[in-house]
Amino acid sequence: MTMFWDIVHLLTGTPLIPVAIMGLVWGILGGALPGISASITMALVLPFTYTMDPAMAIALLACVYIGAEYGGSIPAILIRTPGTNSSAATVIDGYELNRQGRAGEALGISLMSGVVGSLFGLAMLVLLTEPLSWLALAFTPPSYFGLGILGLSVIASMTGGSLLKGLAAAVIGLMIATVGTDPISGVTRFTFDVPDLLNGVEPVLVMVGLFAMTELMSQSGSTNVTELKESVRVRLPSLAMMNRLRRSQTIGCILGLFEGLTPGGGGSIAAFMSYNEARRWSKTPEKFGKGSEEGVAAPETANNTVASTALIPLLSFGIPSSNSTAVLLGGLLMHGLLPGPRLFEQNPQVIDSLYVGSFVAIIAQVGVGMLLLPAAVWLVNRPRPYRAGFIFALILSGIYTLNNATFDLGIALALGLVGYLMRMFGFPFLPMILGVVLGHMVESSYRRSLVLSGGDMMVFLQDPICVGLLLASTCFVVYSLTREVRDARKARLEKAEKAKLQEAHG
Amino acid sequence: MNKDGWSGLVLLALAGGYYFATGSIANSTLEDEVGAIGLPHALAVVLALIGVALFLRSLRTGRTAATDGRDEQETDVRLPRALGFLALGVVYVLILPYVGYLVSVALLIGAVAFYEGAPRRWTIPAAAIGGAVLYWAIFVKLLGVNQPVGTLFEGLL
Known part of the structure; x- marks a missing residue:
């Protein structure tokens, strides 16, 4: 009964409903803009949350994530351009349906499948997160070190095809994390007598710099013109249609749950896997690729499920498994909130707001999604030069709100340049962000463990949790490495075969 | 290499x-x-x-x-363009303490629109001024952020 009144209080005594709706609106509009991924949409709003109540701030970010996953399907269906990475699989059948004059229907299926996936994901989040987080109560400094290493091992699966480059990016992230005051001795490192650097480089600056700035710089001078039809209206699927989509939505839910829990998984992998499985299990597999409703439902259910289930490892252990959850972790850290059981004990209002806010956003998604479509279409149709100007000004204005310091603007611009060069040379971003976010935890828990053990390295092998986590990290890295080697070999063989065929044909 | x-x-x-x-x-x-x-x-x-x-x-x-x-x-081909884009941000940071938020944001939006190839019409200054007022209303009035007034205008306020 107390829980019921807590929820009533949250809904009536706090600005949670408007916050959730605002987050949803922002997420849908941001996700609908081609090139602006869910993580960028979240990173853009992150500085604004600085002055907000932490509970509302985290709820807002979670709702942005939910909205962006649906928003991404709008350009995917209407102009064959996925607004977010995870909506890439929706392009295949969504755009085919659009070509057949059924764009409204495709958008409706995407919207309702998103709601189904999000509700399932939220239920899993509520059921699994807290029990898992209690494991963390038994954590000692060596265990936290093991946990940090497990978080960093995600890098192995996020290297974009080059483990060396992924590792380099992670090391650079760790280097950035060493700037500021040393966590044990209190001496300053790499501050160069600049007072603004005493507290280190805030992860939010790294995220905004790498994601948002780099994207704007990359899009500079682009001549891609995106034009959406303004007459499109969402047509919600009938009950009979929802019944027909049940199988593909179930597949999306299961794979979304699995990928959300897996470090290095994510919406795009879940969406493509669900698309494939839905085709395999479908009664009409021949329709896939030619405008299948199931081909829209499966990936959209999956990526929306991931938007909630990816929060399970984040809230339980502080392990971000994707760019978007890394931004959410940045939001938690910015408000001094550490994931784990203490978050549930000491800041239950943050967790409650996140759950209830997400639920409000998911339910409101149906109405807001339909109402907002014309606005999303209008926004995407604005001339790119003006859009770039407004987004750039928004980013710089938002960053200033963090500390009222122009120094932060300089850092974000510099990181934008770093991000651009990284993209140019094929370095992935996520390892660097993980390095920045986890660097402090890894270093301080490692050194604290050694202080407690009097410098005996065996302390890490005497702690069963630490050993388990280190073993899990090793398995994860070995698995990722094996996969990378196998993929590289496969690509080489395919290339050789292609060359042979070309030779044979003269 | x-x-x-x-x-x-x-x-x-x-x-x-x-x-x-x-x-x-x-x-x-x-x-x-x-x-x-x-x-x-x-x-x-x-x-x-x-x-x-x-x-x-x-x-x-x-x-x-x-x-x-x-x-x-x-990204290779567009590097000079991207650097030019970034330079507009650097100029914004440099002039912000002197001319203040409202003017800096207006100049930034206008400059980016111009740099990105918007047609040279009245719409550029209109979008710049409109955008600056909108952001000023959101950040300064609504969110209460102390964006710089600008040393040039401090005496006037």
Whole structure:
């Protein structure tokens, strides 16, 4: 009964409903803009949350994530351009349906499948997160070190095809994390007598710099013109249609749950896997690729499920498994909130707001999604030069709100340049962000463990949790490495075969 | 030399510079076994090793392998444009303390629109002024952020 009144209080005594709706609106509009991924949409709003109540701030970010996953399907269906990475699989059948004059229907299926996936994901989040987080109560400094290493091992699966480059990016992230005051001795490192650097480089600056700035710089001078039809209206699927989509939505839910829990998984992998499985299990597999409703439902259910289930490892252990959850972790850290059981004990209002806010956003998604479509279409149709100007000004204005310091603007611009060069040379971003976010935890828990053990390295092998986590990290890295080697070999063989065929044909 | 080779050299230089900078870290009486300098030293060494490995790999794979990605090639071509875009942000940061938020944002929106190829019509200044007023209303009036007034205008307010 107390829980019921807590929820009533949250809904009536706090600005949670408007916050959730605002987050949803922002997420849908941001996700609908081609090139602006869910993580960028979240990173853009992150500085604004600085002055907000932490509970509302985290709820807002979670709702942005939910909205962006649906928003991404709008350009995917209407102009064959996925607004977010995870909506890439929706392009295949969504755009085919659009070509057949059924764009409204495709958008409706995407919207309702998103709601189904999000509700399932939220239920899993509520059921699994807290029990898992209690494991963390038994954590000692060596265990936290093991946990940090497990978080960093995600890098192995996020290297974009080059483990060396992924590792380099992670090391650079760790280097950035060493700037500021040393966590044990209190001496300053790499501050160069600049007072603004005493507290280190805030992860939010790294995220905004790498994601948002780099994207704007990359899009500079682009001549891609995106034009959406303004007459499109969402047509919600009938009950009979929802019944027909049940199988593909179930597949999306299961794979979304699995990928959300897996470090290095994510919406795009879940969406493509669900698309494939839905085709395999479908009664009409021949329709896939030619405008299948199931081909829209499966990936959209999956990526929306991931938007909630990816929060399970984040809230339980502080392990971000994707760019978007890394931004959410940045939001938690910015408000001094550490994931784990203490978050549930000491800041239950943050967790409650996140759950209830997400639920409000998911339910409101149906109405807001339909109402907002014309606005999303209008926004995407604005001339790119003006859009770039407004987004750039928004980013710089938002960053200033963090500390009222122009120094932060300089850092974000510099990181934008770093991000651009990284993209140019094929370095992935996520390892660097993980390095920045986890660097402090890894270093301080490692050194604290050694202080407690009097410098005996065996302390890490005497702690069963630490050993388990280190073993899990090793398995994860070995698995990722094996996969990378196998993929590289496969690509080489395919290339050789292609060359042979070309030779044979003269 | 391909991109991996250049990346390796840049990482080596970065590792060297970072290692050199660790010299500025002071000793502390609260020093533990690893010390404030321990992790930075280790990171510098690891980055240098990765740099060497990348460089060696580039020698082995040659020129062809590095620029397979379309995305990478596109970013190459657009580097000067991207730097120009970034420069507009740098100018914004430089003028912000002097001319204040409202004027800086208006100039930024206008300059970016112009730089990105918006037609030279009244719409550029209109969007710049409209956008600046909108952002000023959101940030200063609604969110209560103390955006700089600007030293040039301080006497007027």
